Amino acid sequence: MDRTSATTSSGNREAIEPSSPVAYFGDDEPLHLDAGIDLSPLQIAYNTYGELNADRSNAILICHALTMDHFPASRSPVTGKPGWWLPLIGPGKPVDTDRYFVICSNVIGGCMGSTGPASIDPATGEPYGLTLPVITIRDMVRAQKMLVERLGIDTLFAVIGGSMGGMQVLQWTVSYPDKVFAALPIATGARHSAQNIAFHEIGRQAVIADPDWESGRYFAHGKRPVKGLAVARMTAHVTYLSEMALHRKFGRNLQDRDVLGFGFDADFQIESYLRHQGMTFVDRFDANSYLYLTRAMDYFDIAGDFDGSLAKAFQGSQTRFCLISFSSDWLFPTEENRAVVHALNAAAASVSFVEIDTDRGHDAFLLDEPEFFAAIDGFVSSAARARGLSR
Amino acid sequence: MDRTSATTSSGNREAIEPSSPVAYFGDDEPLHLDAGIDLSPLQIAYNTYGELNADRSNAILICHALTMDHFPASRSPVTGKPGWWLPLIGPGKPVDTDRYFVICSNVIGGCMGSTGPASIDPATGEPYGLTLPVITIRDMVRAQKMLVERLGIDTLFAVIGGSMGGMQVLQWTVSYPDKVFAALPIATGARHSAQNIAFHEIGRQAVIADPDWESGRYFAHGKRPVKGLAVARMTAHVTYLSEMALHRKFGRNLQDRDVLGFGFDADFQIESYLRHQGMTFVDRFDANSYLYLTRAMDYFDIAGDFDGSLAKAFQGSQTRFCLISFSSDWLFPTEENRAVVHALNAAAASVSFVEIDTDRGHDAFLLDEPEFFAAIDGFVSSAARARGLSR
Incomplete structure (x- = not known):
């Protein structure tokens, strides 16, 4: 696949990492935001692994979590760290790049190459900052759909993601039910709980309280609210x-x-561990992006879009679901995941559910958990057979 | 009881609320701190309710939590709010002021009238700020012992407190085992857990990140780190x-x-609830005090003082214990309380344990929980009979 073929000449190109391709969408292809605004130009940074087959039926979209990027299976040029889902994605691995064409894009509102609050607003020549409209999970998914179409793919074999990535997976199955053959929402929920909103709000207030935030215009002042962002990260x-x-x-x-x-x-x-977590985070993440992405998660409430009925959201779904939760996750406890399973059952959808017994908390979805990988392997292989994907 | 009799002429007197008495301790009566420093002069703001009996055997010490004060049963002149344990303390209530002489003092390191980082250091004429040595729970209790002796009381009938107050109760029974007839540690533990230290460290870093904190010398700069403290409180x-x-x-x-x-x-x-909690807190609390008191809680580890054996700490104790936990408390979960019960059992101490079933979390100890009050009522009444306190 020619990666550069996914770009157009329109749009406001920014410097991004040389190793990841970028899809540009000009004023003729705006992103329709839930905020009621058309956003253009738009750029989406992404990576692919493996080859798209002749049928274009073997594409798997990986959706990343709040602070991750589009380097799930390759070293990030920003952090210098190996791919964050390297144990899961690669040749012979559960998400086998010898069989599947794997796509991962940086979310809209992010800061790793896709359009976000740190991007230049062509109308002013300055970074958007808080003038960028609030972005929703549905907006992120809408942008991913534009990218997937640009790559010439009509239907995704699978969409996989954990935490905020899992929200995107669920949104895909609701926004584009006939475009997703199999869905794996991991360590997630159909809405953000009051407690989760509370912790996000603390993080946002920590950023906003930092005078170097400068009402979101820190770039113009040559500053960065590193102290506030570090507290948010902690x-x-x-x-x-x-x-x-x-x-x-x-x-x-x-x-x-x-x-x-x-x-x-x-x-x-x-204490020193947390301080280290805070200080290293500010080197790789934009503070306004943190505000936007936490806001997107807080706004997420699928049932809210369907008169409060989660089952209604999934009515008639032909997608095969596999939900995975972790027993010690208190951010998205098993019961939050199970609420989605119950709704899928009520909607007569095909759904599997696995709770992984671990004491490692929410972060378990990013750690080496053999049972977790085995569950994904089993579900993806079974779905591949059902999809008629030859080995 | 003549409240003013509890003062001496020595010490550096500060303006405090007119409605609460203050005990002053001069250079001849320093407080020996765990930090290895003798602190003097010292002042302890307190309140009493009820009358001390002729035997001086009916005194109950109430120990307050992190952000509380010495107004458990009367309106605080600082906050204007009614006593924080008003449902519990008063005539005819479980802690019956018609029967008992109730004492509550502001902890050392606090900011409601007792010596703390906002107090004037007589050596400099400026507020101590961070030059005040770190204070421990044991130091707080040592100061309370000085106050109790000043009030002419040798042995306390009971010591009662929740959260940080519960830590003080436990410390009383370990530091002065023969001076406490009955002890009620509520919603607490024998040490602060890693997760609890983590949340306190976030709060401290939020304060320290605020440039108006000025390395702890905000008074000298005419500033207050209200934004950081608000985030800490949230x-x-x-x-x-x-x-x-x-x-x-x-x-x-x-x-x-x-x-x-x-x-x-x-x-x-x-979100607005949390913002309100943050903004109202900064009006009534000193930021450095918040650092000192959270530090005191983090340092608390009774077993650590006894070769890691909690049972050893309570060996030979004649105190009657009643521990109370709340089922939905995730700051001091029932298991943390129960660990103390197990140690007391191992030490062959007299101990009762009650878990109150409630979904209101840690704060339940400050809320109107009839079962909780009934448990205290029953235990205190029974202990009073054993103590031979006539009705």
Whole structure:
């Protein structure tokens, strides 16, 4: 596949990583946002792995989580880290790139190459900042649909994602029910809970409280709200881990010395770990993007779009679903995942459900969990047979 | 009892609320801190309710939680709010002020009248700020012991407190085992967990990230780190409530309007509720005090002082214990409370344990929970009979 073929000459091109292709959409192809505004120009940074087959029937879309990127199976030039789903995606792996054509794009509103608040607004020549309309999960999926069509694909064999990525998976099956053969929403829910909104709001207020945020116009002032964003990241990070995992990894272990310091430096390992999480995050993530993506998750409520009935959202769905939850995930507890399963059952959809027993919390979907990979492997293989995809 | 008799002429007197007495301790009576420093002068703001009996055997010490004060049963002149344990303490109530002499003092390190980081350091004439040594729960209890002795009381009939107050109760029984007849540690634990330290560290970093904190010297700059402190409070507040309580109270209910605002104003009621919690807190609490008190809780680890053996800490205790936990408390889950019960059993101490079934989370200990009050009533009445306190 010629990766450069996915670009057009229109649109406002920005410098992005040389290793990932970008799809440009000009003023003639705006993105219709839920906010009621047409966004153009638009650019979508993405990566692909494997080859599209002659039928164009073997495409799998990977949807990334809040702070991830479009490098699930290759090293990110931004972070220098190996792909965040490398154990899952590759030759001979559960998402086998010898069999499937795997696509992953940076979400709209993000900061890794797709249009987001750090992108230049062609109307002003300045970064959008808060003038970019609020983006929803449905908007992200709408943009992914534009990309998938641009790549010449009508129907996706599968859509897979965890957390915010799982929200996108669910939205795909609702927005484009006949364009998704199999769906794997992982560690997610059909809506964001009050507690989850609360933690996101704390993060946003931490960013907004930082005077270097400058009402969202920090670029114009040559600043970045790194302290506020670090606190936001620390808050979120605690919710990604289970109490048990924190206890096992850190407990009350002390840092550097074996006695308490009687001061406000990091005494406990958990403190220095969190500070490190906060400080490394600000190097790779745009603060306004953090506001936009958390907002998108908070707004997510599929049933809300269907008179409060989740089952109605999935009525008549021909997609094969496999939901996977993690027993110690308190951000998207098993019951939130199971609520989707119940709705799918009520809608007479085809659905499997697996709860992985682990004490690693929400982040388990990004960790090496053999049972988790086996569940994906089994479901994807079975769906491939049903789809008639030859080995 | 003549309240003014509890003061001495030594010490550096500060303006405090006219309605609460203050005990002053001069350079001849320093407080020996765990940090290895003698702190003087010292002042302890407190309130009493009821009358001390002739035997001086009916005194109950109430220990307050992180952000509370020494006004459990009377209106606080700072907040203007009625006593925070008014349903529990008063004539004819479970802690019956017709029968008992009830004492409550503001903790050392606090900001409601007792010596804390906002107090004037007599050596400099400026507020201590971060030059005040780190305070521990044991230091708080040591100061309370000085106050109790000053009030002419040798042995307390009971010590009662929830959360950080419960830590003080446990510390009393370990530091002064023969001075406490009955102990009621509520919604607490024998140590702070990694997750609890994590949430406190987020709060501290939010304060420290605020440039108006000025390295702790905000008073000298005529500033206050209100934004950082508000974020800290928002974070803590979420941990005080259960997910169920948040869902019941707020769910995804919208604020002011019935449609999403597509912006970053408070759309959801939970957002405006949290913002309100943050903004009202900064009016009544000192930011450095928040650092000191959270640090004290993080340092708390009774077993750590006894070669890791909690049972050893309670060995030979003659105190009657009643521990109370709340089923939906995820800050101090029932298992943390029960770990103390097990240690007390191993130490052959007298112990009762009650888990109150409620979905209101950690904050339940400050709410109107009839079963909770009934448990305290029953235990205190029984202990009073054993103590030979006539009705």
